Amino acid sequence: MEDIIxxxxxxxxxxxxxxxxxxxxxxxxxxxxxxLMDGAILNGYKKIAFSTDSFVISPYFFPGGDIGKLAVxxxxxxxxxxxxxxxxxSLSFILEEGFKIEDLKVIVNSIKEMADVCNVKIVTGDTKVxxxxxxxxxxxxxxxxxxxxxxxxxxxxxxxxxxxxxxxxVGDHGIAVMSARNNFFVDSSIKSDCMPLIxxxxxxxxxxxxxxxxRDPTRGGLATTLNEFVEGTSFSIELFxxxxxxxKEVLAACEVLGIDPLYSANEGKIVLIVAKxxxxxxxxxxxxxxxxxxxxxxxxxxxSYKGVVVLKTGIGGSRILNKLTGAQLPRIC
Amino acid sequence: MQLKFNDYKSISDIxxxxxxxxxKNIKIMEICGTHTMSIAKSGIRSILPNNVKLxxxxxxxxxVTAITRIDEILSLVQNKDIxxxxxxxxxxxxxxxxxxxxxxxxxxGAKVExxxxxxxxxxxxxxxxxxxVVFLGIGFETTAPGTAIAIKEAKAKNIKxxxxxxxHKFVEPALRALLNSDDFDxxxxxxxxxxxxxxxxxxxxxxxxEYKKPSVITGFxxxxxxxxxxxxxxxxxxxxxxxxxxxLRVVTYExxxxxxxxxxxxxxxxxxxxxGIGLIPKSGMGIRGYYSEYDAxxxxxxxxxxxxxxxxxxxxxxxxxxxxxxxxxxxxxxxSPENPVGPCMVSSEGACxxxxxxxxx
Numbered sequence: 001m002e003d004i005i006x007x008x009x010x011x012x013x014x015x016x017x018x019x020x021x022x023x024x025x026x027x028x029x030x031x032x033x034x035x036l037m038d039g040a041i042l043n044g045y046k047k048i049a050f051s052t053d054s055f056v057i058s059p060y061f062f063p064g065g066d067i068g069k070l071a072v073x074x075x076x077x078x079x080x081x082x083x084x085x086x087x088x089x090s091l092s093f094i095l096e097e098g099f100k101i102e103d104l105k106v107i108v109n110s111i112k113e114m115a116d117v118c119n120v121k122i123v124t125g126d127t128k129v130x131x132x133x134x135x136x137x138x139x140x141x142x143x144x145x146x147x148x149x150x151x152x153x154x155x156x157x158x159x160x161x162x163x164x165x166x167x168x169x170v171g172d173h174g175i176a177v178m179s180a181r182n183n184f185f186v187d188s189s190i191k192s193d194c195m196p197l198i199x200x201x202x203x204x205x206x207x208x209x210x211x212x213x214x215r216d217p218t219r220g221g222l223a224t225t226l227n228e229f230v231e232g233t234s235f236s237i238e239l240f241x242x243x244x245x246x247x248k249e250v251l252a253a254c255e256v257l258g259i260d261p262l263y264s265a266n267e268g269k270i271v272l273i274v275a276k277x278x279x280x281x282x283x284x285x286x287x288x289x290x291x292x293x294x295x296x297x298x299x300x301x302x303x304s305y306k307g308v309v310v311l312k313t314g315i316g317g318s319r320i321l322n323k324l325t326g327a328q329l330p331r332i333c
Numbered sequence: 334m335q336l337k338f339n340d341y342k343s344i345s346d347i348x349x350x351x352x353x354x355x356x357k358n359i360k361i362m363e364i365c366g367t368h369t370m371s372i373a374k375s376g377i378r379s380i381l382p383n384n385v386k387l388x389x390x391x392x393x394x395x396x397v398t399a400i401t402r403i404d405e406i407l408s409l410v411q412n413k414d415i416x417x418x419x420x421x422x423x424x425x426x427x428x429x430x431x432x433x434x435x436x437x438x439x440x441x442g443a444k445v446e447x448x449x450x451x452x453x454x455x456x457x458x459x460x461x462x463x464x465x466v467v468f469l470g471i472g473f474e475t476t477a478p479g480t481a482i483a484i485k486e487a488k489a490k491n492i493k494x495x496x497x498x499x500x501h502k503f504v505e506p507a508l509r510a511l512l513n514s515d516d517f518d519x520x521x522x523x524x525x526x527x528x529x530x531x532x533x534x535x536x537x538x539x540x541x542x543e544y545k546k547p548s549v550i551t552g553f554x555x556x557x558x559x560x561x562x563x564x565x566x567x568x569x570x571x572x573x574x575x576x577x578x579x580x581l582r583v584v585t586y587e588x589x590x591x592x593x594x595x596x597x598x599x600x601x602x603x604x605x606x607x608x609g610i611g612l613i614p615k616s617g618m619g620i621r622g623y624y625s626e627y628d629a630x631x632x633x634x635x636x637x638x639x640x641x642x643x644x645x646x647x648x649x650x651x652x653x654x655x656x657x658x659x660x661x662x663x664x665x666x667x668x669s670p671e672n673p674v675g676p677c678m679v680s681s682e683g684a685c686x687x688x689x690x691x692x693x694x
Contacts, residue, residue: 313374316345317555
């Protein structure tokens with residue numbers, strides 16, 4: 001096989017089969033996928049979660065991961081946030097003519113590793129090739145199905161006195177990608193936090209309806225997600241600036257780049273609102289996981305204002321923390 | 334004499350003092366856009382008593398750029414042989430016609446590149462010998478030395494396809510213009526840390542010496558600004574006006590001599606127009622004759638207009654500190670960061686953007 005993607009690989013003919021059979025299918029081999037039908041026939045379940053996501057990140061290799069890892073984590077995490085255990089994924093590539101097979105293999109391997117970690121099967125997929133100049137190397141779409149574990153999440157469950165928890169430092173992914181793209185801070189230790197949230201979610205699921213709502217704060221960052229939680233409700237979130245975990249190097253990079261870490265994307269964190277009586281117990285369970293070491297209680301729900309997030313700043317001032325307006329940075333996922 | 338604050342043990346004590354200060358009415362102008370942002374972001378206004386007001390001044394370089402200059406840039410970028418290189422803040426500033434901006438023209442095919450320094454623009458010129466690369470030189474004494482170095486470098490390397498549209502400005506003439514106007518109503522100044530790093534304390538001495546305005550040079554952390562406000566209040570309490578330097582870790586009396594020299598070697602004071610203020614003699618930085626081949630105004634025969642066009646938005650009043658951003662009738666209604674009418678809503682240092690992004694509770 002050639003070393004680079006040519007338009008023939010997208011023809012639907014022999015070359016397409018060769019690419020699928022030699023590069024993609026062996027990595028995810030399972031009975032459903034191996035049948036290479038147009039779609040997957042799966043064992044049913046009474047209630048399922050279904051999610052899809054497309055990945056166009058530039059650069060497709062970045063500190064802490066690559067587009068393949070992101071493509072699995074992104075969809076798996078979305079399903080987890082629905083209160084479901086992810087089971088099956090579809091995987092579609094849009095490749096640009098000239099893309100290196102070698103790079104594709106690295107990406108496919110990342111996908112395999114992540115699928116194994118998350119215990120999900122890649123059961124159907126598609127590959128298209130576009131002419132040189134019509135894409136940016138590689139785009140991936142994944143869709144996924146999960147079985148519902150906890151059904152009660154929703155912002156209608158939020159009550160006065162609830163507590164806001166974040167499972168780790170915020171802003172890492174957005175800053176890592178921006179740094180990689182512009183060759184800023186090449187020697188820095190800033191890495192994307194891209195990872196599957198399955199272990200964290202499994203702990204959170206155990207607390208059933210004591211957890212009111214949770215989400216992974218990706219594009220738009222922590223600030224935007226918290227706003228979505230209380231928008232249209234009669235509650236506000238009071239957030240304590242000095243309690244929010246942010247890595248020093250991320251903070252420094254944000255300063256230089258003029259970016260607010262509270263709006264910078266995360267790909268491996270959960271922010272959740274929980275009942276006060278279980279907050280400490282849940283927090284210490286989360287902290288027992290390696291990915292939850294830096295978890296913290298960062299705020300609480302009050303009825304002082306309606307539908308807004310109020311940030312208590314380090315010097316004792318307060319202001320409204322808005323949703324992200326405009327794009328902080330395009331193509332980070 | 335330098336006021337110290339060691340009779341107060343911590344910032345929280347100072348915050349308490351300011352919260353409870355009720356003796357005098359004091360209007361303080363912060364001249365720097367980065368201060369404006371920091372004040373809004375850290376919620377400093379929420380801890381001020383009603384008698385102490387912070388007013389944003391003409392410290393955002395993008396905001397003070399006259400709309401006629403924006404129009405001149407927009408007509409320059411229509412030239413297919415030109416790549417415009419600029420700091421990102423300029424991209425969305427609308428000209429006087431149909432909210433057209435560099436950003437909208439770029440999406441229609443104009444060649445506009447965002448750079449982080451003038452040297453990056455020079456690199457783009459070297460890589461694109463078939464194009465004329467024009468750098469939009471914007472900013473006060475902080476960014477002008479960087480532009481000057483790029484121009485010197487271009488001359489040293491004999492790069493012919495690079496030029497600068499200088500919109501650089503001096504801070505002092507604008508402050509004097511404001512202070513000399515009858516309706517200017519500000520009692521004290523928080524002086525810009527970055528500009529002071531270049532000009533030194535001596536660059537802002539005139540505020541206290543000639544105009545008797547208590548002034549404090551300070552850094553950009555919320556604590557820096559809190560201390561500056563405290564020191565200004567102390568000056569009022571003790572009835573004197575001096576320039577104080579809280580930003581000791583960066584600012585010296587003389588400033589950065591090397592930066593001053595390179596700036597003065599390449600630029601000379603020329604008359605310039607400021608949005609909201611109008612024509613201010615010797616307030617702009619024109620490129621000196623020795624470097625005229627790098628002056629985009631001469632190279633492309635740009636006819637500089639010195640008449641201010643009227644605009645629907647009140648950015649001019651906001652820049653002069655006569656209106657708070659939320660007092661503009663367009664604020665957050667037709668004018669927002671996504672769809673800005675005036676530059677104060679575009680720039681990350683603009684007062685309107687700061688008000689919009691970091692709303693007061």
